[in-house]
Amino acid sequence: MLGDMGSSPATPALTGTCEVDHLPAMRRHPLLLCALLCALPVGADDDPLTLSRGVHLLGDHETGFTQPFLPRLPEPEPADIASGRLLLHRLGCTGCHDLDLPSYPHPRGPGLDRLGRKTHAAWLDLWLRDPTAYLPQSRMPRVQLGDAARARIVSWLADLGRLDPMEPSPVGDQAAGDEPPVGDEPPVGDAYRGGRLFEGLQCRGCHAAGGTGGRTGPALDRLGWKVGVDWLQAALGSPATEGLSPGSHPYVLSVRDIADLSAFLVRRFDPPGGPDQSVMVDTSDMAEGMQAALVHGCFECHGMEAIQGPRLRWPVSRERAISWLAAHDRPRGGMPALPLSAPQKQAMVAALADVGAPMVSRQDTQAFWDLPIAAQGDPSPLFEAGRRLEPSACGQCHVRHLQEWSRSQHAAAFSPGLRAQLVGASPEFVEECLSCHTPLREQIVRALSLGDDDTALGPAGVNCAGCHVRSHRYYGPGRPASQDRLVAAAIDGSHHGGVEAPPELFEDAAFCTACHQFEADGLALEGKLLQNTYSEWLGSAAAAEGLTCQSCHMPRGDHRMRGLHDRDFVRDAIEFEVDWRDAGDDSGHLGIWLRNVGAGHALPTYTTGALYVKIFLSDAHGGVIESSLRTRAVQRRLSVDGQTELFDTRIPVDGVWRYEETLPITDEARFVNVLVEVDPDHFYRRFFALLEPSAARARSLLEQARGGISDSPYILFARQIRVTDQD
Known part of the structure; x- marks a missing residue:
């Protein structure tokens, strides 16, 4: 060069x-x-x-x-009410009972009722080990499950709907020469003809495969690992019956078309190295599997029509709330008992009896970006896992985000070059520098304690908690392109306290100004601040079009935060x-x-x-x-x-x-x-x-x-x- x-x-x-x-x-x-x-x-x-x-x-x-407007940090609710709402949502109470708690959506994942008809235990085991390893763009985080808990959940899910016979699906008029299927056996299809149908029906317009295609429907990569020909034939013949969106497949296919297209899909998207077929299903106690799914938060996102409970009005008296929870002390109507501790019950009762103050209050708030960020203090005793602030703890569930962040300049902010400049400097000067490079008070304390030990692990730059945690409350933007309130998955089997999602905080370009825009009285040369990125953006065409720092540097939540490198x-x-x-x-x-x-x-x-x-x-x-x-x-x-x-x-x-x-x-x-x-x-x-x-x-x-x-x-x-x- x-x-x-x-x-x-x-x-x-x-x-x-x-x-x-x-x-x-x-x-x-x-x-x-x-x-x-x-x-x-x-x-x-x-x-x-x-x-x-x-x-x-x-x-x-x-x-x-x-001067940028810095959004303010919402004041958390009393710990017992906030924690109780999180537990009610996590255990599926909001979805099962149509309970309209503030700030929580109803389940948004696919229903579980007929999952055993669609897939099998081997694929479910592979999926629950790490959804993002199977499907990198998956919205489902990796939930920390022990082998025993995963086996119980897999057995329960694989059995759902499996005992129901696969009824022949209604199809359109048979094409000339079609032979109807005999009994319940699915007809054998012609994969070559199915491939021509796949292209002719323009399936890629909605379904991606190999990185190309639409995103309206699910991706087809490794479809053969997940489903069998029998379910595909039933789903293509009657999409709504098998849980697909009504109107998602508006065409009418003959029996032969369905058989041929199913054969093509299963063979074309079935690469080597599939799931471990030795996974066993134990149906001796399905209640244990459902209970494991409950306590690990499956019903936070997934509902079941078979166990819909009566609609519950909120708020209620403390006596009524105690009565509701007592109904789940023992198995009831297909539901297993809920293994709740006394503090958990107390928090849930407080949430059910609360008059409904919104989750995000705007009163008496403190600045989100007062640097350095104050020490987090002690987390709620209900969510001890929240004490872990290192990125590796977040990455147990948020795998993709950790992988992306690890490649970013933010991850390298506490670099050897910076440390070399700080050797021998006063603690006051070190803190000035580290308030942006390692903004958490806990990180700065750790950096100052390193001394001359080059082997000690230093703080991890501008880490997850630097942007997302204040006083052990978790803040996030919700899902990209939506107003959902994101509630993250478990860490070591215990929810880390939930996430507030004020969109005006994380979607505003001003979010980045604490470290990427000098203050008005900072050094200016030739009439320009030495670092003036935010002010430059304010006068740009991008700002006029509503494009922010996040639009370019974090599209769709990409945590690589790419830049000049x-x-x-x-x-x-x-x-x-x-x-x-x-x-x-x-x-x-x-x-x-x-x-x-x-x-x-x-x-x-x-x-x-x-x-x-x-x-x-x-x-x-x-x-x-x-x-x-x-x-x-x-x-x-x-x-x-x-x-x-x-x-x-x-x-x-x-x-x-x-x-x-x-x-x-x-x-x-x-x-x-x-x-x-x-x-x-x-x-x-x-x-x-x-x-x-x-x-x-x-x-x-x-x-x-x-x-x-x-x-x-x-x-x-x-x-x-x-x-x-x-x-």
């Missing part, structure tokens, strides 16, 4: 521990401190007059600042155009345009990253003609003391970066080449190369930091144009 063009004289190293006590005004934002720590001298190869020469910027530069993500934000024309006199006119079409802020938005446009001529064999090499920077660069802006050639919000030059064409030149290289860690790369701390521990951490960013630059665009017709 081509480096910065030209040579650079030796630059004196930065040694010792950086002191910031002479910069008290800069303590207003911790990121500013990091920026000043990292400011570096400019070498000859980085001459700002060269890097910015010939560059034109078209678009509005927002220089003002708008992600090549594909950046490519979607920039349009690249090159124009080369003969200018006569053995020269050519080169025009380069970079258009900001996808970012609601300047690109790059902060001082740490840079784009380099590199131009050179090459000969017929691809050799670089060194005299033609030139580089232009797309970045905001500061002076060594951080007090002067040397240049700002970033692509403006909704604007264009343009460079034009007439290049002389040498005799050997055959091609003009334009590369756009992204160095997301440019600022730190130069800093880490020159810093030589005196402490051995800081030097060790610094070596790790250098290795961590060694391969982060990448080529974003490359264009080669022939400049001559000579061979």
Whole structure:
């Protein structure tokens, strides 16, 4: 990869521990401190007059600042009422009895009544072990089940509806030559003809397969692992009878069509490595299986028509609430006894007798993003599992989110490079920096306790709890594109306390401003705050269209939170155009345009990253003609003391970066080449190369930091144009 063009004289190293006590005004934002720590001298190869020469910027530069409105944190209800509501919902009371508790929807998963007709124990066991491993886009989290509990639930589910005979499904008029099925045996289908029917009926319009297709219906990948031909034939003949949405399959199929299409679906979507067929079903005590399903929260999302109880009006007197719960002390009407502890019953009675204050109160609230985040305190005794704040605990159920977050820059916020800068610093200064890099008070305490132990596990950056937990209350946005109130699954068999879901909190771009927007009195150079991302966004077309930070960086709840380090993500934000024309006199006119079409802020938005446009001529064999090499920077660069802006050639919000030059064409030149290289860690790369701390521990951490960013630059665009017709 081509480096910065030209040579650079030796630059004196930065040694010792950086002191910031002479910069008290800069303590207003911790990121500013990091920026000043990292400011570096400019070498000859980085001459700002060269890097910015010939560059034109078209678009509005927002220089003002708008203080973001930070949504406020809802005040939790009394612990017993909130916990009681969660238990009533988790145990299925709200769905079974049509109990309209505030803030909780009725079950939204598929019904369980006929599940034993549709699938089998082997697939159910595979699914309950980890739904996201089978179907990465699954909405169902992984519930922590022991082997015994999972076996009981699998046996119970596999038996539901299985004893009912598979009645022949009504079908349309038989096609000529069709033979009706004999008895209850499903007819044998022609998979080849079924494949043609699959394409002719345009099934992919609603069902995805292999990553392509619609999303209206369920994905068909590995369908053969889950269902058999007999159920498919029944479902295609009478969708509503088998639990499919009425009207989802509006066509009428003959017996032969159904048999052929079913044969194709089962064979086509049945890859090797299916479920373990040795899974056994134990039907000796189905009540145990249903009880296990109850206590592990299955009825929080899934209902059963067979066990619908009488509708219960709410609120009621405490005496009536106690009577209702007492009815489930023993098996009743197909329902097993509920194994409730005394504190759980007390909380549920309090919730049933409550007059109905909304779950989310707006009175006397505190700021959600007061940094550092105050210590969580003790969780409710009903939900001891909530004491665990580390990401691995969240990932036991929220598998996909943990996997995505682990690849994000947020996960790496407590990096070796940061730790190297904090060696020997005062606790007050460390806390200033960590209030954004590890925002929980518990994380900061842990970081300060690491001392000189390089083997100790440090806090996990900006983790799940940093955005989602306050005082052991859990906050989330609900399901993407809906207003559902999300109630997460169990951790170690016990609910972690439920989730408040104020949409205005998590869907607002201001949610990100505590760490990604300097305050109004922060450092401003040339009339622009050093970090001004939110204000840039406010004046963008994206903001006018209702697109927020989350719309681009967290689409559909993607927790990778992609940014400048992600090549594909950046490519979607920039349009690249090159124009080369003969200018006569053995020269050519080169025009380069970079258009900001996808970012609601300047690109790059902060001082740490840079784009380099590199131009050179090459000969017929691809050799670089060194005299033609030139580089232009797309970045905001500061002076060594951080007090002067040397240049700002970033692509403006909704604007264009343009460079034009007439290049002389040498005799050997055959091609003009334009590369756009992204160095997301440019600022730190130069800093880490020159810093030589005196402490051995800081030097060790610094070596790790250098290795961590060694391969982060990448080529974003490359264009080669022939400049001559000579061979």
